[in-house]
Amino acid sequence: MLAAWICTDDPEALQKATSYIKTIEIAMPHWILILNNVGKSDVKKLLLDKVLSACKTQVPTVKDLHRLVHACHGDPDYISQLQQTVAGRTWLDSVPVEHEEFQDLLKTLEHFLGPFASTEILIPRLEAACAGRLMKWLAKGQSSNPHKVHSGQKIKRVFAGFAFSWPS
Secondary structure: HHHHHOOOHHHHHHHHHHHHHHHHHHHHHHHHHHHHOOOOOOEEEEHHHHHHHOOOOOOHHHHHHHHHHHHOOOOOHHHHHHHHHHHOOHHHHHOOOOHHHHHHHHHHHHHHHHHHHHHHOOOHHHHHOOOOOOOOHHHHHHOHHHHHHOHHHHHHHHHHHHOOOOOO
């Protein structure tokens, strides 16, 4: 029902959708799915506010993070809000500290940095947290196969995620 209200051009239906969104609580992934099917409107603004508010206490899955970054991309106000959100303690603390294998560390870094790097949204505090995890891992020399550490496309993408926001 909500999707039908949002997708219509009827002002009364949009008003119902707005009222409904303000009163109901559903899981963040559902809000993000709805958000990606809404054009620029007051309803989208309300949905983004709701999702970004939830992101202050909960880090979305990789797929949902990609959708959220895509929904914010192109809107400077929401990019700014997203940048502030990911600079918060919840996000910084959610970057795991210990990794046994380098591939696990790469997956973590790609999860946190990939969506932002692909859209060139700068997130310096989160990048710094991820870079710190990488440096800590490298200092420990924990790889079961050290030759794998410096090869492959994944590590190139991770380093590209760090490098895109560094001044030249």
